[in-house]
Amino acid sequence: MERIYIFKRFERFWHWSQALLIILMMVTGFEIHGTYTLLGYGDASELHTSAAWALIALWVFAIFWHFTTGEWRQYIPTTENLVAMLRYYLSGIFTHAPHPFRQTQLRKHNPLQRLAYLGVKLLINPLIWLSGLAYLYYNEINAAGFGLDLGVVALVHTVGAFLMLAFLVVHVYVITTGHTWSSHLEAMITGWEEIDDPQAGVKP
Template sequence: MMVFSRFERFWHWSQAALIITMMVTGFEVNGAYEWLGYERAAQWHRFAAWFLIGLWVFVLFWHAITGEWKQYIPTRRGIMAVVQYYTTGILDASVPHPYRKTRMAKHNPLQRLAYLAFNVLISPVIWISGLLYMFYNDWVRTGLEGPVTLGDVALVHTAAAFAMLVFFVGHVYLAAFAGKPFYAYLKAMLTGYDLLYVDPNDPHAPGRRPPDRCG
């Protein structure tokens, strides 16, 4: 059954490519290694940042008009079963995933918490600190120079970048090993099709008659 639309797959893979670009170039700018050179790495880092900001504007608009933002509302229901599965169940091929994915609830409780942390904590810190760093020459006009130093902003931005790296590694790890078969999640995000549990409360479920809007 089609679960992830073309736009969802487009922004997922585009966001992944841009985030990887920003991490690779950002850590080089920070002096972790030398590959592209400081100037080129900084240039590509800025380009990727602006492209990602533009992408997120479209993504936020799409989530707002489609109602898909509800997919990320956190819940504690069933979270311990999912945690147990991720810690021990993924090692046993005979243990099924405890979460039953539906069209109205594509993400399990642990995924929702992870995406909430990504969207509410990690991303805002990265963007605010990154934009402050990028527009450092304009600090005098805004009155920021003095109370805040460039070193403070750089430290916060680097810490947020490491948090993003941890999220990224965890996301890739679970995508690669939590699915059964192991390529299930990757296949779903490439093709859009995945197995779903049909929620009896979903009026839009396949085979269900739409509600009568005339009476």
């Protein structure tokens, strides 16, 4: 095993802050929809809105950080090793096959991760962001003459939320697919990732 520093301090802060806010919004969002009662509708709605503004601020800051540091390049899609990664997750992982991708500071995400994260940034986040703002300012938008359908806005926001939930479930599963069940989790806490020695048959 080789130990390398992959995730910078801000990346770890951004990751865990975003995760906390998203989970908080899911918990309060499902309560707002009447799935269960924990805080009561009023408190859940207020907390949901506060978490939403905090998440938007975090996204704006993270976008700025990614572009000023050049880290946005980590999300450029690539087909290199894409089929190998699919084969690994579908079968190789269950037969202890060597991992077809080797992390470096310049290549932190494998091809499937790049596609997934790009989808979150370009589809799911804007879907939640825009529909949430439309829901929050529905009266003002309609007063300006745009004539939004509240049911459609709510449906789009809910679809975005379920897409985010699906991503979260898959993300948690993938965390456990390192050389130990907790190695990827530890890397996102400490910044240091243990990777296979490229001389041991893993393609760099």
